[in-house]
Amino acid sequence: MDRRQQRTRTAIFEAFGELLAQKSYSKITVQEIIDKANVGRTTFYAHFETKDDLLREMCDDMFRHVFSEKLGAEVTHDFSLETGSPRAMVTHVLYHLLDLGGGRLELLTGESGELFLRFFRRRLNEFASRYLLPESIGGRRAPRDFLVNHIASSFVGMVQWWVACGLRQSPEELADYFMEAVTPIL
Amino acid sequence: MDRRQQRTRTAIFEAFGELLAQKSYSKITVQEIIDKANVGRTTFYAHFETKDDLLREMCDDMFRHVFSEKLGAEVTHDFSLETGSPRAMVTHVLYHLLDLGGGRLELLTGESGELFLRFFRRRLNEFASRYLLPESIGGRRAPRDFLVNHIASSFVGMVQWWVACGLRQSPEELADYFMEAVTPIL
DNA sequence: AATAAAACCGAACAAACTGTTCCGTAGCGG
């Protein structure tokens, strides 16, 4: 990939992120983005079809990272996706959320949070189904996909609460809360 | 209130609702609304400051109804807010959601669902704190507002799932699922 | 070092949408 493309792409992402921290998505104009990114109008539309497209790609980047196995440079915690207990999985994802940094996480509770949550939710459903909820749920009235959905909703709610509180709890502590609230159905 | 005002107000609400069922909120223009409502441009802005304002008022209407004690004409179920058990409370609210009718409920899972959920969530937190979660939560690690938040998130998630499934379950049945998933922390 | 390909920029553009103003008309309530 051309070095210039990378430069403008990250410049746009960065500018967009800063703007999202300030004001709601719907009130951000393409003009503001390209001004802050110091990029020509034509260039923007060469990279992204529309503002929605930019948002989508940004979310993809974010959440691909959050649900990946590897963490960023400085942060580490011993973990393997294969062998993890549910509690360890939750802790893992929370560390990845923290690792996002740069105010990205605050976007979830900001004025435009709903937009990101749609993407987050989609990933979480898959995650909950694969890693958290056991295959067989004997002796329950509620269907499995109800429970998957329940877990994913709770997870989203927890993260929102966490961010709103100012990330005061450690991932481990938060995972304990979560397990306490959700273990009975696992 | 002037009869004319009522007419235009409901006409606008109705048109707005139909449009919301078709396309996402952000892509709906004031022009479309007033065309469908058959109302002059000036008139629209006499009633609502902006499109966002219209949305807000509509949500207020919706959720004031959902959390009220009384139900609409035909639907009834014996209930009193004072004496209800948590399960009865949940059933009650679900009946009220059904009672919305006219595709209003589908808005929660549509493209613009996130917008409504913000309003819904606000009400639900209050509701969960007042009616569902006991005052004293002895012997727990998780703080009370974490649990309140957890319950509210689960409730929202449940409703979304419900609507997405096509409202196949009865309120009572759904309340059972919910209690099964959430009772352990009550 | 030369060259072809590309990404970039800036300006200008039509089109759409917003929110407001002005004035004449029609319907309401007392």
Place this chain on the structure above:
DNA sequence: CCGCTACGGAACAGTTTGTTCGGTTTTATT
């Protein structure tokens, strides 16, 4: 019946969007 108020329509300036054009700079390659 009369005054008041909501309504309608048209026109308005101000934004924002997405596109087009020609010209310039950077990149990767030979």
